[in-house]
Amino acid sequence: MANQNRQDPPPVTKPPGFDPRRTLTLRDVSEASGVSEMTVSRVLRNRGDVSEATRERVLEAARALGYVPNKIAGALASQRVNLVGVIIPSLSNMVFPEVLTGVSDTLEDTGLQPVVGVTNYSPEREETVIYEMLSWRPSGMIVAGLEHTEASRAMLAQAGIPIVEIMDIDGTPVDSAVGISHRRAGRQMAEAIIAAGYRRIAFCGTMMPYDHRARKRLEGFEEALHKAGLALADREYYSGGSALLKGREMTEAVLKRTPDVDFLYYSNDMIGAGGLLFCLDKGIDVPGKVGLAGFNGVELLDGLPRRLATMDACRLEIGRRAAEIIAGKHEGVIGGEIIELTPTLQPGDTIRR
Amino acid sequence: MANQNRQDPPPVTKPPGFDPRRTLTLRDVSEASGVSEMTVSRVLRNRGDVSEATRERVLEAARALGYVPNKIAGALASQRVNLVGVIIPSLSNMVFPEVLTGVSDTLEDTGLQPVVGVTNYSPEREETVIYEMLSWRPSGMIVAGLEHTEASRAMLAQAGIPIVEIMDIDGTPVDSAVGISHRRAGRQMAEAIIAAGYRRIAFCGTMMPYDHRARKRLEGFEEALHKAGLALADREYYSGGSALLKGREMTEAVLKRTPDVDFLYYSNDMIGAGGLLFCLDKGIDVPGKVGLAGFNGVELLDGLPRRLATMDACRLEIGRRAAEIIAGKHEGVIGGEIIELTPTLQPGDTIRR
DNA sequence: ACCCATGCTGTTAGCGGTAACATAGCCGAT
DNA sequence: ATCGGCTATGTTACCGCTAACAGCATGGGT
Structure with missing residues (x-):
């Protein structure tokens, strides 16, 4: 309200025009x-x-x-917009920038351009971001996750453009989906851990109620434990703060509370790395006394004193495939592809062999 | 042809039409x-x-x-676009996502929306991205760095919208600038290191020819060394790959090649952290035998076994201030503000006291 | 009663481009 | 000469929305 109170109420008419810095047409x-x-x-x-x-x-x-x-005018006249909306929960996660790289790379030579929107893991925010994006009439949308509000799903479904939901395939996509099964990933990791002889297994992870993928991994993980007649020996959650530090703290807490724990499964590599550093600091034998595993395969891990067991989430590949679907779908109105990628277990040095 | 004379209610328009999924107007x-x-x-x-x-x-x-x-039509009609272009070199750096957070936060309640473009540290790519951005006629632009191609500068200058160059203020901005003096930051760090009694000082850093800010820091650093009658004892460059790992490798290389080095100055915290982990691994006394320092103050460092000496780059603040300039400039055609922020030295545990 | 302010709604004319369709030269084939 | 069939260019009608202005009731104030 206080923006233009003393600037230029004068000549309201346009004729006097001559504006040397008027933008060109x-x-x-x-x-x-x-x-x-x-x-x-x-x-x-x-x-x-x-x-x-x-x-x-x-x-x-x-x-x-x-x-x-002026692309605005061009887009309006031609009914064509060379934009692809990409909606992700966060930029500070390292995972998503990598997905973005995959998207940009394949979009590069299609004339399409990605436009990023960030939701901070909030469904309401996501709804807003989707609405804003759609109002620019993009040629396609790539959205992280399968869980959205009713309204979000409806908007995406109605938009009449290709929609690709990425990262996850445990659920029902609006249109197409590219990702991995996090439930299965959790299961696989549990099986590997059990096979290596660990029995007192604990979990450390995020508490964010909307990190559905972490949740699904844990579900798969517990499912496999259960099948082997086991149950989680302990669990610890965190939210916010430096993930590396939280990893240290959670690990300390768990090992103190449940001293006989022999394996820690982390919901992501960053806190896993924190846990690893903690154990090495304390001189705990890894993977002899305690085994560790994370999830993601972040590049960071390469520099750690020991390679953390993890599971690659195929981030780059997911970005690429999603972009391909968008780019190739110019006419095929009905898409509905579901592409499941299979992450590979990287045992690293923190699981007994 | 026979267009609409207003007496023709029957479906003269779009005869084949009946498209149930035509987008609404x-x-x-x-x-x-x-x-x-x-x-x-x-x-x-x-x-x-x-x-x-x-x-x-x-x-x-x-x-x-x-x-x-349809915002395209709306924007065309109203000559108003609620978009702010933000152009940064990279998303995988952690530094820029944080700047973005600052920008989004302050833009939130202005009705303006940030749109990100990534240049991968390439001036040509930057030029393209700027061109594309401007063709959407944004309300303002935030661009990282002061170094651009002639054409880029010209486009920005001609655009008739507020332009804010961020991160750096050692140079001449097109319009406004918000940042720190990297040259000064380098100098300050050198002074602190010298004051702590270190004399055989080496540098490890990026080789990217277009990371002007890292270059300026090194320039300032060497300048201060020179003033104290010192010179770099050794230097090592890298490019690409896992920064943490590169930090380890470079540190090893330097210490092997120049065993009497007693301080390592890294161009960023990530490689600094790698160096720190390497030293701890090898049982090297830090900061007794070798001191270490990085740059940035990334959150990651909180989880390390020892706190790396560093210098905060005021990322969040930079994002905020830049956004404020854009948001507040609705009428003041002439801007040209230069805001210098002052980073604070965080000695951490890796410099002798 | 008159007038104008006020609240609500409709009409008109573009914004800066592009799709689609003319148009105008020029050529060789008929 | 006649007829396409090019190539190069111009004309016209929008695209979907909004600024600006034009109604038209209503309702006091004087």
Whole structure:
């Protein structure tokens, strides 16, 4: 309300116009080069036949003026927008930037451009972000996760563009999906741990109620334990703060509370790394006395004193495949592909062999 | 051709038409609620007076239909775009996501929305990204760094919108700038190191020719060494790969090649952390025999066995201030503010006291 | 009664491009 | 000469929405 109280109430009419810094339009270029706006448009988009001479002249004029086309007008007229919305929960997770890399890479030569939206793991925020994105009429949407509000699902379904939900496939996608089964990943890890002879197994992880993928991993994990006649010996949750530090703290807490724990399963590699550092600090024999495992395969781990057992989440590949679906779907209205990728277990040095 | 003469109610328009999934327009909502498009528009934007009854009816209709406004058309008509372009070199650096957080936070209640572009430290790519961004006619631009191609600078200068260059202030901005002096930061760190009694000082850092800020820090650093009659005892560069791992490797290489080195200055905290882990692994006395320092103050460091000396780069604050400039500049055409923030030295546990 | 402020709604004319369809030269084949 | 069939360019009608202004009741104030 307090923005324009003393600036320029004066001449409301437009005729006095002459604004030297008015932003340029096709007309300016067309006048400067002596051809119609249409021809300029054709040159600038490389569409249709234009004589070499004219092309040169137009390009020269455009360059000289510093003309930058107005995509808003272009998009409205052509009903085409070269944007792909990508909606992710967080940027500080390292996982998502990597997915983004995969997306950008494959989108690069399609003329499509990713636009990122961040939800901070809030379904309401996600709904807003989806709405905002859709209001720009993108050519497709890539959304992390399968869990959304009713309204979000409805909007995506109605949008009439390809939708790809990524990361997870344990559920029902709106349209297409590319990801891994986190439930299965949890199960597999549990099986490997049990096979290695560990029995007193504890879990450390995020408490975020909306990190569905971590939840599913834990579910799969417990399921497998159960099948082997075991149950979690202890569990510890955290939220916020430095993940590495939290990993240390949780590990300490668990080992103090339940001293006979012989394995710690972390919901992500970062806290796992914290746990590893803690154990090494304390001189705990890893993986002899205590085994450790995380999830994700973050690059960071390469620099650790010991390689943490983990499971690759196929982030890059997920980004690529999702982008391919969007890019290739130009006409096939009905998509509904589901692509399940299979993560590989990387035993590292923190599970007994 | 035979267009609409207003006496032709029959389906003259779009004869093949009947598309049940055609995307909705204001007209659909207006028909569904029995008012003019203009009134619907007013309701949806909360602008102008509309009776409570009408408002209800319109909102109900819009909701029922699942209408999502078309911002492309809206922006074209109103000549207003609520977007702010944010151009950064990389997402995998952790530094930039944090800047973004600062930007989003302050933009939140201004109705402006950040749109991110990533350049991968390539000036040419940056030029393209700037061009693309500007073609959407954003309300402002936030660009990392002061070094750009001629064309980039020209485009930004001509755009007629507020431009804020961030992170760095050692140079001449196009318009406004918010950041720290990296040259000074390097100098300060060197002074602290010298004051602590270290004399055989080496540098480990990125080789990227376009990481101007790392370069400036090193320049300032060497300048201060020089003033104290010292020079770098050794230096080591890297590019690509896991920063943590590279930190280990570079540290090992330097200590092997120049065994009498008593301090290692890293161009960022991640490789610094790698160096720290290496030293601890090898049982090297830190900070007694060898001191270490990085740059940035990344949260990660909190979980390390020892707190690495570093210097906060004020990332969040930079994002906030930049956003404030954009948001507050609605009319003040001439901006040109330069805001220098002052990073604080955090000695941590890796410099002798 | 008159007038104007006020609240609510509709009408008109674009915003800056592009799709689709003319149009105009020019060529060789008929 | 006549007729396509190019190539290169111009014209027209929107795309979906909003600024600006134009109604038209209603309701005091004087």
